[in-house]
Amino acid sequence: MFEIITPLFLSLIVGGTFIGIIFGAIPGMTATMAVAVCLPLTYSLGLENGLALLLGLYVGGISGGLVPAILLGIPGTPSSITTTFDGYPLAQKGEGEKALRIGIVASFVGGLVSLFVLWLFAPTLADFAIKFSYVEKFLIIFFALTVMAALSSDMLIGIFSGVLGIFIALIGTYDISSGGNGKMRLIPPGTEYWLETGFSLLPVLIGLFGLAAILEQAELGVPRGFNKDEVKVGGKSTFSFSVFRGQIVNLVRSSGIGTFVGILPGVGGSAASILAYSNAKTFSRHPETFGKGEPAGIIASESGNNGLTGGALVPLLSLGIPGDSTTALLIGAFTLQGIQVGPLFIGNNPDTWNAMIFAMLIANIAMFVMMYVAIRYFALVVTIPKHILFPVILMMCVIGAYTINYGIMFDVWTLLIFGIGGWLFVKLRLEVAPFIIGFILGPSAEVYFVKSLESFGTLSIFFTKSWIAMVLWVLIIGSILGSVVLSRRAKGQPDGV
Numbered sequence: 493m494f495e496i497i498t499p500l501f502l503s504l505i506v507g508g509t510f511i512g513i514i515f516g517a518i519p520g521m522t523a524t525m526a527v528a529v530c531l532p533l534t535y536s537l538g539l540e541n542g543l544a545l546l547l548g549l550y551v552g553g554i555s556g557g558l559v560p561a562i563l564l565g566i567p568g569t570p571s572s573i574t575t576t577f578d579g580y581p582l583a584q585k586g587e588g589e590k591a592l593r594i595g596i597v598a599s600f601v602g603g604l605v606s607l608f609v610l611w612l613f614a615p616t617l618a619d620f621a622i623k624f625s626y627v628e629k630f631l632i633i634f635f636a637l638t639v640m641a642a643l644s645s646d647m648l649i650g651i652f653s654g655v656l657g658i659f660i661a662l663i664g665t666y667d668i669s670s671g672g673n674g675k676m677r678l679i680p681p682g683t684e685y686w687l688e689t690g691f692s693l694l695p696v697l698i699g700l701f702g703l704a705a706i707l708e709q710a711e712l713g714v715p716r717g718f719n720k721d722e723v724k725v726g727g728k729s730t731f732s733f734s735v736f737r738g739q740i741v742n743l744v745r746s747s748g749i750g751t752f753v754g755i756l757p758g759v760g761g762s763a764a765s766i767l768a769y770s771n772a773k774t775f776s777r778h779p780e781t782f783g784k785g786e787p788a789g790i791i792a793s794e795s796g797n798n799g800l801t802g803g804a805l806v807p808l809l810s811l812g813i814p815g816d817s818t819t820a821l822l823i824g825a826f827t828l829q830g831i832q833v834g835p836l837f838i839g840n841n842p843d844t845w846n847a848m849i850f851a852m853l854i855a856n857i858a859m860f861v862m863m864y865v866a867i868r869y870f871a872l873v874v875t876i877p878k879h880i881l882f883p884v885i886l887m888m889c890v891i892g893a894y895t896i897n898y899g900i901m902f903d904v905w906t907l908l909i910f911g912i913g914g915w916l917f918v919k920l921r922l923e924v925a926p927f928i929i930g931f932i933l934g935p936s937a938e939v940y941f942v943k944s945l946e947s948f949g950t951l952s953i954f955f956t957k958s959w960i961a962m963v964l965w966v967l968i969i970g971s972i973l974g975s976v977v978l979s980r981r982a983k984g985q986p987d988g989v
Contacts, residue, residue: 496540496847504541505851508548509858515549516556517873518881519566521705523553524818528701529885531694531824532892539829540847546825547848550818551603551801551855555863558595558794559871563588571797574769578782578789585785589867594735594787595794596863598743602795603856605747606754606802610809611849614838617810621835626947627957630940631964633933636757636813637926638971646921647975653923657930662938664690686902694824695893695906696931700924701817702889703907704914706882711915735787742772742788743795750796754803754815757929768796802852809837809845813933817925820932 508530515526526549534542557569562579575595582591624632637654663678665688679687736743746768753764772792773782782789804815805822812834814820826833831841838845863870893907894900917924944953954961 496843497850501541501544501847501851502854504537504544505548505854506858508545509552509855510548510862512549512552512554513556513859513863513870514552514873516553516569516572517559517870518876519560519564521881522557522569522701523550524701524821525705525885526553527818527821528698529888529892531698531821531828532895534825535828535895539825539831540844542825542829543822543844543848544851546822547851548855548858550822551798551852551859553818554798554801555596555599555603555794555859556870557797558592558599558790559867559873562591562595562790563871569797571765571800572793574765574793575790575797577769577793578784578786579793581783581785582787582790587785590735591785591787591790592867592871593864594790596860596867597733597736598746598791598794599798599863600856600860601743602747602750602798603801603852603859605744605795606751606799607849607852607856608802609751610802610805610852614806614810615845617806618835618838621811622839624835624960625957626940626943627954628960628964630937630944631954631961631968632811633813633937633940635964635968635971636807636811636933637930637937638968638975639756649921650923650926653917654926654930656922657927657932658934658937660691661931661934662690663687686905691906691910692897692900692903693827693932694897695903696910697821697824697928698889698893699907699910700914700928701821702885703911704917704924706886706889707911707915708918709878710882736791739788739791742775742791745775746772746792746795747799750799751803753796754800755806757807757813757815764800765793765797768792768799805848805852808833809848810835812837812936814929817928820925820928823932 511530512523512526515521516523527546530545530549534545537545554569554571557567557572558575558579560566561572561575562583565576565580567573567576579591579595582588621632659678665676676684676688749768749771750764753767769782769789769792772788773779776782776786776788778786800816804819807813807815808819808822812832814823823833831837831844889907889911890904893903897903914924916922917927945951947953948957955965
């Protein structure tokens with residue numbers, strides 16, 4: 493373990509956190525985009541050092557979103573939407589620095605709580621998951637896909653997006669090792685040469701989360717940028733830790749909510765912060781103050797969205813199922829190093845597991861120190877012109893896609909195809925997170941389904957294999973029924989029909 497902790501390892505964590513904060517602090521840039529752009533760099537760094545960089549980007553990117561949310565009323569990342577509700581009104585009162593420091597402390601606590609849950613539960617869940625046969629593994633993926641659909645903005649759209657991801661993932665040769673016949677399938681005539689092995693995962697990820705974000709922002713036009721007067725941090729009041737007096741329950745509850753939401757596949761930070769914020773308002777003695785500059789609202793939002801960071805890694809490292817779009821990108825880092833995440837990962841790679849826990853801890857500490865001490869300077873990041881940022885990021889996306897598989901030009905076309913596809917997803921109201929999780933899990937679901945039939949020869953085995961399978965079916969049915977109820981409520985329809 494200790495031989496992994498080198499000056500380079502620590503530098504990558506701190507440097508990744510710093511870059512992540514900058515990405516998060518620029519409206520339109522996200523933690524996911526930061527990880528997507530820097531993902532190709534991890535190939536030459538090795539697994540532990542690569543993960544150090546990516547985890548630093550993850551923690552920093554989620555935390556950095558509070559800067560424009562508070563100072564400009566513009567969420568830096570989707571997970572900081574609710575931070576604008578009380579952070580911006582507080583900044584308008586001349587208390588911008590106070591609001592920023594409240595958010596920074598809450599982010600730090602949320603990150604530590606989620607890290608503790610990750611350290612405590614991921615190995616236990618992985619040890620339990622080792623007992624899963626092909627049947628249980630297929631059902632757990634099926635359950636993940638139903639949860640993803642239930643928590644999408646629209647159930648049917650979420651289901652369609654996930655199934656579309658699975659469909660596209662199955663393009664290519666039907667591998668004999670997966671129970672197939674070695675023939676190519678779902679390939680348009682004339683594209684056999686390029687699609688024989690299907691679409692490469694990493695260019696798909698970079699396209700969906702890097703290029704698509706640039707296209708979406710560019711469509712809005714390149715804004716003039718914000719001047720320094722518009723992002724002035726100083727104010728008439730100073731921050732004191734006494735503001736957290738009486739907020740410990742809110743802080744821990746919101747961190748726990750964010751962690752729990754992170755464990756659910758494909759939900760995302762915006763849901764975590766919204767749930768934490770709504771709970772804080774519900775249990776507050778003065779709910780009427782929320783939305784008017786209430787510190788408790790900032791505490792709930794920021795501890796909730798940072799609680800996501802550790803929680804989303806729990807299903808990734810214990811079951812091989814990404815908790816959100818950013819942890820889906822982390823699968824790319826493991827893929828580059830030829831390592832498969834899942835129930836056996838922690839037991840077979842204890843040094844890597846310990847390195848990840850240590851990296852998350854250092855990243856949260858680095859985030860807190862850098863932002864708390866230098867928040868006035870980070871606030872000026874929002875003044876960087878987009879016409880300078882976009883070409884640099886676009887160049888990094890293209891170079892990354894081209895070099896990932898040692899210079900295959902079709903990977904650049906894959907980047908372009910899925911970049912445009914990700915941009916069109918917004919127009920068509922499709923969900924990117926269910927799509928990419930379906931894309932990642934689809935091939936595994938196919939393998940487990942085919943292997944189950946090969947082993948037992950009957951579909952009834954999916955219902956009678958073990959008590960674990962029965963419990964999973966109960967969860968699957970509950971998830972589907974819950975999604976129907978939520979969908980009808982969202983449309984204003986009665987629950988019963």
